[in-house]
Amino acid sequence: MTASSILDAYRLETEPKWHQTDDEIAMFSAAYGARLPVMLKGPTGCGKTRFVEHMAWRLKRPLVTVSCHEDMTASDLVGRYLLGPEGTHWQDGPLTLAVRHGAICYLDEIVEARQDTTVIIHALTDDRRILPLEKKGELVRAHPDFQLVISYNPGYQSVLKDLKESTKQRFCALDFDYPAAQVEAEIVASEAAIAQASAETLVRIAQKSRNLRGQGLSEGSSTRMLIHAGRLMAGGLSVSEACKLAMITPMTDDPEIRAALSAAVDACV
Amino acid sequence: MTPKYAQPCLRLSMPVSDTRTRPAPQADTLEARVAAAHARLAGAGYGVSVPRAFRQAAPQVANRLGDEAALALAGAASRIAIRTRPRIAAQFLDLSVPMARRLAAPEPFSRWIALLVGLLKPAPDIVEPLLERMEMLHQRLGIAPLEAWVQTGLRLAGSDLVLRRAFFTFELPEAVRLLERHAGEDTFQSLEGELRATHRALWGQSPPIREALPQSKGSAALRASFGAGVIQLPASYGGYRGRERFVYQAALAHIGAHMAYGGKRFQVGQLKPLQIAVVSLIEDARVETLALREMPGLARLWLPFHAVSSEGMATTPSLFGRLARALIDPDFPIRHGWLRKGVEMFRAGEGQIGNPALSRHIGNILGNDLGQTRVQFNARDYVVQPVYRDDNLGLWDLPPDPHEAQQHHHIDIETHDLRRSEETDQPQDRKTERADPNADMPPERVVAAPAASGIGRIVGHLPEYDYLAGIERADWVTVKEYEPGPGDPLFWRKLEDRHGPLLVRIRALVRAAAMGRQKRLKRQAEGERLDLDAAIEASIQLRARRTPDHRVYEGVTTPDRSIAVHLLLDTSHSTNDSVGPAGPSVIALLREATGVLAHAMTQLGDPLAITAFASDGRDDLRLVRVKQFHDDLGPLTGMALSGLRPGYSTRIGAAIRDAGATLATVPAHRRLVLILTDGEPSDIDIRDPDYLVADAKRAVQSLNSTGIDVFCIALGQGAGQRHAEIFSKRGFVQIDRLEALPEKLPALYLRMTR
Numbered sequence A: 001m002t003a004s005s006i007l008d009a010y011r012l013e014t015e016p017k018w019h020q021t022d023d024e025i026a027m028f029s030a031a032y033g034a035r036l037p038v039m040l041k042g043p044t045g046c047g048k049t050r051f052v053e054h055m056a057w058r059l060k061r062p063l064v065t066v067s068c069h070e071d072m073t074a075s076d077l078v079g080r081y082l083l084g085p086e087g088t089h090w091q092d093g094p095l096t097l098a099v100r101h102g103a104i105c106y107l108d109e110i111v112e113a114r115q116d117t118t119v120i121i122h123a124l125t126d127d128r129r130i131l132p133l134e135k136k137g138e139l140v141r142a143h144p145d146f147q148l149v150i151s152y153n154p155g156y157q158s159v160l161k162d163l164k165e166s167t168k169q170r171f172c173a174l175d176f177d178y179p180a181a182q183v184e185a186e187i188v189a190s191e192a193a194i195a196q197a198s199a200e201t202l203v204r205i206a207q208k209s210r211n212l213r214g215q216g217l218s219e220g221s222s223t224r225m226l227i228h229a230g231r232l233m234a235g236g237l238s239v240s241e242a243c244k245l246a247m248i249t250p251m252t253d254d255p256e257i258r259a260a261l262s263a264a265v266d267a268c269v
Numbered sequence B: 001m002t003p004k005y006a007q008p009c010l011r012l013s014m015p016v017s018d019t020r021t022r023p024a025p026q027a028d029t030l031e032a033r034v035a036a037a038h039a040r041l042a043g044a045g046y047g048v049s050v051p052r053a054f055r056q057a058a059p060q061v062a063n064r065l066g067d068e069a070a071l072a073l074a075g076a077a078s079r080i081a082i083r084t085r086p087r088i089a090a091q092f093l094d095l096s097v098p099m100a101r102r103l104a105a106p107e108p109f110s111r112w113i114a115l116l117v118g119l120l121k122p123a124p125d126i127v128e129p130l131l132e133r134m135e136m137l138h139q140r141l142g143i144a145p146l147e148a149w150v151q152t153g154l155r156l157a158g159s160d161l162v163l164r165r166a167f168f169t170f171e172l173p174e175a176v177r178l179l180e181r182h183a184g185e186d187t188f189q190s191l192e193g194e195l196r197a198t199h200r201a202l203w204g205q206s207p208p209i210r211e212a213l214p215q216s217k218g219s220a221a222l223r224a225s226f227g228a229g230v231i232q233l234p235a236s237y238g239g240y241r242g243r244e245r246f247v248y249q250a251a252l253a254h255i256g257a258h259m260a261y262g263g264k265r266f267q268v269g270q271l272k273p274l275q276i277a278v279v280s281l282i283e284d285a286r287v288e289t290l291a292l293r294e295m296p297g298l299a300r301l302w303l304p305f306h307a308v309s310s311e312g313m314a315t316t317p318s319l320f321g322r323l324a325r326a327l328i329d330p331d332f333p334i335r336h337g338w339l340r341k342g343v344e345m346f347r348a349g350e351g352q353i354g355n356p357a358l359s360r361h362i363g364n365i366l367g368n369d370l371g372q373t374r375v376q377f378n379a380r381d382y383v384v385q386p387v388y389r390d391d392n393l394g395l396w397d398l399p400p401d402p403h404e405a406q407q408h409h410h411i412d413i414e415t416h417d418l419r420r421s422e423e424t425d426q427p428q429d430r431k432t433e434r435a436d437p438n439a440d441m442p443p444e445r446v447v448a449a450p451a452a453s454g455i456g457r458i459v460g461h462l463p464e465y466d467y468l469a470g471i472e473r474a475d476w477v478t479v480k481e482y483e484p485g486p487g488d489p490l491f492w493r494k495l496e497d498r499h500g501p502l503l504v505r506i507r508a509l510v511r512a513a514a515m516g517r518q519k520r521l522k523r524q525a526e527g528e529r530l531d532l533d534a535a536i537e538a539s540i541q542l543r544a545r546r547t548p549d550h551r552v553y554e555g556v557t558t559p560d561r562s563i564a565v566h567l568l569l570d571t572s573h574s575t576n577d578s579v580g581p582a583g584p585s586v587i588a589l590l591r592e593a594t595g596v597l598a599h600a601m602t603q604l605g606d607p608l609a610i611t612a613f614a615s616d617g618r619d620d621l622r623l624v625r626v627k628q629f630h631d632d633l634g635p636l637t638g639m640a641l642s643g644l645r646p647g648y649s650t651r652i653g654a655a656i657r658d659a660g661a662t663l664a665t666v667p668a669h670r671r672l673v674l675i676l677t678d679g680e681p682s683d684i685d686i687r688d689p690d691y692l693v694a695d696a697k698r699a700v701q702s703l704n705s706t707g708i709d710v711f712c713i714a715l716g717q718g719a720g721q722r723h724a725e726i727f728s729k730r731g732f733v734q735i736d737r738l739e740a741l742p743e744k745l746p747a748l749y750l751r752m753t754r
């Protein structure tokens, strides 16, 4: 197998649509040009994943995405020995794959992973650009096209979970937030295929819920939620029904906050 | 000697008919029995009014509810006459007729009589005020909540007769509030949290929202109000049963519109009261119009309250109501010249709508026009309509009102003179007298007092369980936070000095516990790495063409330890006692033990909060936050811990509820409230020894039901007699040798969290 064919499955064939909100495309391109690792900061559902996909497509690089979770270990990223009919053999993990063959590797929500996981990216993200495979006794040198991108949600602010300073300082960072109302409404209208006016109402409701960020809600409604609500509306639900189903009930069980969110929906429609 | 049960309590099961009033067997027609009862009443020397009232009431009650109900009146009236006055007994008999109609069945009727008769012993003085308001009370409450409300009033007043009278004559605002609560009506208090959140969502701001203070002479505030950045909402909106939530929402949204779109306060200048009222009315419509542009749905909230007819007499209230509606409701028919002029000017000013000067301009002219007509305007009795709108005081730059002086709100700023109190463990002074009536006023009455270490900050209210009534009283205990006394910044270092070896031992213990958490697992179907032995075996099997065991990996268990602990320290007066003849005080020991435990816990990385508690009656649950979950174990915590002083009583249930509430927000698999106490629950306002025990038990149960464990460490010989009752046998340990505490505590903790 040639290097390129291994990663073919990771190439994006159609363009993931991205509405530019600032100069993020230029900034990311510059970081990629210098092969610097990038950290995308921002609340959940504001478009970080979509943006990486878009950039991978634009830069014509395969994209290997890993959603990190609590039980994830270093082996899940790097690879492990497996036992086959011919004895043991090594299998590259997704990160190793991207490093060897020159993909963009996107580690989504890296804080979720265990501490030992974050340490293995240290040698990759300084000027050494190497990935030591301890168990295999191999040092993988990164392909010249390889880039590491991680996402990080500062809103989480869990006492126990935070990136180490030494990890943070290795990355360039782009701040993401929910787009300006007008842009967000356009995104919602086009992604959910609903009228601009309905999308604007949804965005207004979302802004009200974002007022409760840190005051009863850990996050307000995300762009993603709005798109979901919009799709429900396109399917025939009323604004209130769609908001309840996609934006209020999933977000909180606190009766007071629910009442406040319902009042906000009622006020906006 | 005070009798054991000086606290008045009702005996609802008291039989209503007494053997003495039972008729002779031969006289078994109703008439005969009524006549016999009448004769007894007439012969008892209560005067003429009692037997006369009985003669009148009995047949009517019998008619509705049967003979027994009617005859029960005689016995009850006789007791009322003896314990209070014959006049009141007659009043009771007169009232029994309408009450029989209301209660409509014998069972509730006899409950009602039992309620009154049951009061005769503990609280005869309140029978009359109750009778006077009985129809209203029953109208709003029904019989069971009425019983509960009466009991609540008795408990609230305790042995304070003045306070008791004030409650049952409704001079105490709390009586009204509790009435509303028992009636299940939504009030400011029941909606407060949701209103705050709604305001925050709609406007992105969190101004203080308070319950409006009663106006002078106890009459409740009628309208919302704002000014100086504080929103005040009436304690309740009477007459909107079932719709209270909407009135509050509408009122708050209206004030939100003022705050978002209003300008500087208007100068009164030469304006007459009528003009002021009209300018305010236009301004109300102006800000609502702007708000509706952003949030059109608010119309559904506001318009239903504009229930005015477009026709009728052109009085000021009617014209005002119509104008208010016409300005925000384009479909409202306009049938009056003055209205037409107002609406036209308002529409013409569309381009200026963002400018408050528009309201002043239009209001001036309209007010002037109206002043020219003969329509009357009574400024003194004027109340803004409709109900959800505020009193307009926030719109105007008015000269200071002399009455406003008493409207100070509690200010959450305190200064403490840390140098003042001495370094010893002197117990704090105990409040000697029972709280004056003001102690039961809403928290807003508490005006920031001069700085003193004894001043707590009201941070909330907690329910309490009354086992006699079988009800949980909402917001019964007032929670106040106090600053710790002056502490020792070198606490941690001294602890290390004193308990060096112990700390080292505990550290090792903890390290071992931490290591024991991750176990290596051999022969797993999946895992981190190959299990060498298993892999070799499997290879041999393969070469021999046999089916290998596929479990050839090795893994580690995930560390699933996740526990958060809230440590509650009882610092009541008795902890001032020393351990043994020459030993240290209980509180000193408590401090050290807590220090050692906290040390161990932070090593484990378990979230920990430490709160010291004591109480001085139900209106003063005294909490000192030694360490909150997010604080780290630094010098400040050490100072707070060493600054704890013994004093006051032990209201355990309330402290447990508070700790449970703080734990509820901490993400952890196991959550634990760990109480260190040297005695049983007690407090100055409770004489029934079972009351606080039952409440504490209830608090433990309610925490358990939300997945929070409660564990108690009872210190000392005498302690722990009732702890098994509260915490269950498995939920507490007793430590007799107090000296061993610093050593035992961490071991205990590890045992519990395993």
Ligand SMILES: Nc1ncnc2c1ncn2[C@@H]1O[C@H](COP(=O)(O)OP(=O)(O)OP(=O)(O)O)[C@@H](O)[C@H]1O
Binding pocket: A017, A018, A019, A020, A021, A042, A043, A044, A045, A046, A047, A048, A049, A050, A051, A108, A151, A153, A179, A187, A191, A223, A224, A227
């Ligand atoms: N600027 C944008 N252009 C196009 N789509 C956008 C934009 N911003 C957000 N979206 C839409 O928002 C939705 C959520 O985005 P995405 O899944 O990338 O969020 P995320 O930030 O990665 O969330 P999480 O942190 O939960 O993974 C997507 O459906 C995406 O289409």
Ligand SMILES: [Mg+2]
Binding pocket: B254, B258, B284, B389, B390, B391, B392
């Ligand atoms: Mg107003």
